[in-house]
Amino acid sequence: MSEFQIQSVALASQQTAPAWLSHLRQQQTETWQAAAWPGRKTEAWRYTSLAPLENQTWQLAQACSAELPDDLVLSDALRVVFVNGHFSAQLSDPLPQGVTPFSRAQPEEQVLILAGLNQTLVADKHLFASLNGALLNDGLWLHLEPGQRLAQPIYLLHLQTAQQEGELAPVRILVQLGQSAEATLLEDYRVQAPGISAVSAVTELQLGANASLQHYRLNLEEENHLHLGSVHATLAADARLQGFTLASGSRLKRLDYHLRHLGQGADLKLQGIYLPRGNQRIDYHTEVEHVVPHCTTDEVFRGVIADTAKACFNGRIHIHPQAQKTLAEMSNRNLLTSPRAEINTKPELEIYADDVKCAHGATVSQLNDEALFYMTSRGISAAEARVMLSFGFVNELVEGLALEELRVWLRPKIAAIFAQTSSLTRHLIHD
Incomplete structure (x- = not known):
């Protein structure tokens, strides 16, 4: 095990957690302990160093009071706030049925939450998902019955206070939409202190037949904040998922998306923007699996990399042998605004079916000199x-x-x- 794995296992053993989560936490701790620590020769981590994790002494972030930021994204929404990974009733709106923090779940709800957790995860592909499970203490369960539709978006605000140097917080979200259910969810991650801190965030999205979800994720945290996050989704027949992710860079920011079409007619639209600057780093890895026929994917990511920042985008679309009549497209465009900025982009198509229509591409460019000249010649600085x-x-x-x-x-x-x-x-x- 790496030094960070040893530290985090010790932290998990010291943590007081709900008894109903203990078996799951133990399983995830064993998985985390047995996981091989990635190095520079590990393909999925080839361009991203984990040194910021390894060179810091960590402690678990504790529940505490906090204040809402002045610049909230949504006003007309159901606000749900977690502080250091713990639900804050004081800062949240009254919650309707179907929106349940783990810490407030009734025994019958606890059984359903346990049955739903980790159903979208592929453990050997996502190292830090097992870390999240080992530290799991609280989270949010969004469970909509068939045909249920939320009138307002859910604004899920994660605040990290970082009262002491080297605080680590786990965040877990489980979304389960029944047949023809509809919802909008915005995740917003904020840090309210300049010190070094980290979050392990896992979001699971389970969409039933003909369900529809708009999912937004904002990662504009401070530069000293480390973020290890992932979104995992399964789409049943005719389900529709529209995903959007926006992130600035930091000392270490790794965001994984793993999405699977499991029912015919499922439709996925995934868009992302990454904006590292200074000496920041950011790493996006996406994987879309078409397991059944007649599904569609439209994936578009754009990055603007400035100064001496470095970014990585690895997007993969996997067409299984049974997935005939698939329509899948992926585009990654990058703009380097400095001669020292760097992007490593690797779009991939892995196709095992012969009746499909797929395309992928990537571009890397710099600011257009002619456009700059045109604008400056007309009085623009x-x-x-x-x-x-x-x-x-x-x-x-x-x-x-x-x-x-x-x-x-x-x-x-x-x-x-x-x-x-x-x-x-x-x-x-x-x-």
């Missing part, structure tokens, strides 16, 4: 022109979002990442 071109590179994905409040909130946030002064940001947004 060089700095402002660079911001506008960078913003335009990802704006198409932002403007396509169904949640209007999210679109409005994101525009100044993204512009501020590109801009060096607040005046540039204001000019871009208002013009």
Whole structure:
């Protein structure tokens, strides 16, 4: 075992957790202990160093009080807040039936939660999912009955206070939508202190026949915050999943998506934006498995990498032998705004069926000199022109979002990442 594995196992043994989770935690601890620690020769971790994890002494983040940030994304939504991985009733709205924190689950609900956890996971592909299970203490269960439709989006806000250096918090979400159920879920991760901290976050999405889910995930944490996150989904017949992920970089940020079409007619649209700068790192790995016929996937990721930042995108679409009549497309476009910025992109198609229509591609480019010259020749400063071109590179994905409040909130946030002064940001947004 690595030093970090030894540390985290010790932390799990010291943690007081609900008795009904103890067997699951023990199983996941054993899996975590037995897992091979990745190195530079491990293909899935070839471009991402785990040194920030290994070079820090960690302790579990504790439940505590916190204040809501001023810049909440959604106002017209059902707000559910977790602080350091623990549900905060004080900061949350009253919860309707079907929205249940693990810590408030009744015995009959605990049985259903245990039956649902880890059903979408492939343990040997996602190392840190077992770490999450070993530390599991609380989480959110969204369970909709057949035909149920939530009138409001669920705004799931994760706050980490990092009261002490080296705090680690587990976050777990289990979403189960019955036949023809519909919901919208936004995950928003925030850190309220500048010190070194980390989160292990696992989201499981289980969509029944003809169910529909819009799932958004925002990872704009502080640079010293380490994020090891994954989203796992299964889609039954005619289910529809629209996913969107946006992340800035940090010392270590690894985000995995593993999605499986298990019923004919399932449809997946997955979009992502990553914006590392400075000396930040970010690593996206996605895998979509078409197990049955007549399913569709449309995957689009765009990255703007600045300064000396490094990004990695590895997208894989796997077409199983039975998955005839599949329609699947994947696109990864990257913009390097500095000669020292770096992107490692690897789109993959693995096809074992012969009656399919699939395509994939990746591009890496720099800011267009002709466009810069055109804009500066018409009185726009060089700095402002660079911001506008960078913003335009990802704006198409932002403007396509169904949640209007999210679109409005994101525009100044993204512009501020590109801009060096607040005046540039204001000019871009208002013009």
